[in-house]
Amino acid sequence: MSIFEPTNNRLLDVSDLFVEFRTREGVAHAINGVSFSLDRHETLAILGESGSGKSVTAQAIMGILDTPPGYVTGGQVEYCGVDLLRLSERERRRVRGAHISMIFQDALSSLNPCFPVGWQIAEMFRIHRGLSKSKALEASIRLMERVNIPAARERVKAYPHQFSGGMRQRIMIAMAIALDPAILIADEPTTALDVTVQAQIMDLLKELQAESGMGLILITHDLGVVANVADRIAVMYAGRLVETAGVHEVYADPRHPYTIGLLESVPRMDVARQETLPAIGGLPPNLLAMPEGCPFNPRCKFAVDGCRVGEPPPLTQLASAEQRYAACWQVDQLTDMSTAGGQR
């Protein structure tokens, strides 16, 4: 697939993506005009809560959205200058795995319980590269060693249930990096794991990224993990990007009320206990019944009357800083009203 030769550092350009789910209860607008890009060597964290559209974004990029009920209704996903959304299913299948691959949160349900793990890793080589069974198995042993699975040669014939949660996630990673993809999408890769194992997996991902220079899209709601590995952060709320910036800027000086609230509400282990946590009030958004105006306005402590009517605020560049974007009508007033930024 020589058309996918990266011409420069830019790997992925998602622009103005729209996804909706047509359900019996009505149309849920899961993604409403999301745009972002990814470079080589870069780690982009997409941060958001359940229902924010972060996983749907990944599924749309991979082309694994369940259709029906999910439909991509607009926008482009450009990989090396080619709009993936315009490719046929046959062409997309060649991109998947070989160029863009993905690991999922729940490794146990992502692996087939009826086949040995080595066979499942080898499948990548047999189908995409046309290797023979024995050669593919050899290659999968090498991969298992690369993701630090001890005694790979003995365990290649073991079944998923014989591995621990951390080891299963390593097998998922092995399958994902088997064909040296340019982009790896990790959808909550460590949410189901213990902290000690989480540290091992995140280290492994960092190491693999340093070796191959792949771009990593990390989808998570864990602010701790994001702080440790991300270069850039895109915060999603109700299917929209509400803030994008470098990792240091977001944590030191959040500019969207949702990001501010999120950072405040996380209990921190390195800080002695406070009386009460400053929680974000209200409920996460219901995609079938979105409020008028800014989707965050019912929970926003800075909201004024103008936020409750009309169109949602667009993601606009901040006057004060380059490469920083926020979607808030009150963004210029926020810095005066909020002291949260200064504390962090």
Added chain:
Amino acid sequence: MKKTIDTNSVLLQARDLVKHYPIKTGVIRHTTGFVRAVDGVSFDLHPGETLGVVGESGCGKSTLGRLLMRLEEPTSGSVFFDGVEMYRQPLNGAAMKKLRRNIQIVFQDPYTSLNPRMTVGDIVGEPFKIHPEVAPKGSRRAKVQELLDMVGLNPEHISRYPHQFSGGQRQRIGVARGIALNPKVLILDEPVSALDVSVQAQVVNLLEKLQAELGLAYVFIAHDLAVVRHICDRVAVMYLGRIAEMGNEEEIYDRPTHPYTQALLSAVPVPDPTLKDSSNQIVLTGDVPSPANPPAGCRFHTRCWKLKAQGELGDSAFTACSEVLPELREHRDGQRTHLCACHVPGPRITG
């Protein structure tokens, strides 16, 4: 409202609690071994206090919670509630019923712990059917509405079904059911780990508010160390069915002496990119050994970074690690003491 902890009296006392589950194999299901889920746990819980129980999955923390409610029968050991031995009484007896009234539980998953075919009013009011003395029949609806109001739900939603609520609201329903009988102890088994970050803080605040208002004691079982630090007065760190270290929140988080606690704390990513220097982090290799076949000696010695670093020097203090099971005992660190089960306890020297 400030909460009060009465450290002079003991509400719940666990002594050498052991729970082994038999492993049965073969056609005739004979027992070939035991999973040592909880293997000798002792602690005291004071009125109004929050005791955190933390540990990796499989360390026995949930089994411990179930033992404290007598949802499981222990293999050996005892639990005293208000000085009364819990496991001496016949199950389903009047005394057992009284005891259950005082110890209630809130489960992790608000999606599966509420019956989808019951209304919120039925779910929260169900405890009154078993304990009619708490709320006489005529006053039940009012009592349920009062409970819903207490946990921050709209009392008018009493006839709604669980699926009409979000995850955070469902967990509030679970909490309302837990406090319906005015218990003295509430066991919280991972109450916030299934919730979104912004909602998690709301539920944590609710739990703190209820504790101050009702004088509840909590056993807070969780794997999220940051949440535990926020809500707990004392923390017990469990590893493979045993308590590795126990002390007040400050001692555990700022001056841990057990190598496992130190590794666990260092593995938690701090939400601050300026601190992402990982040189301070201890990455434990491998997984937790199987509780069906725990290592001899100290349970942690197979993964212990301290043993690996210093044991090679032939320090004689470390020879006991693989042979003798360390007891949980007072360890003096300057002026303060707290409990630690390690042969070579001590603060971590970073440099």
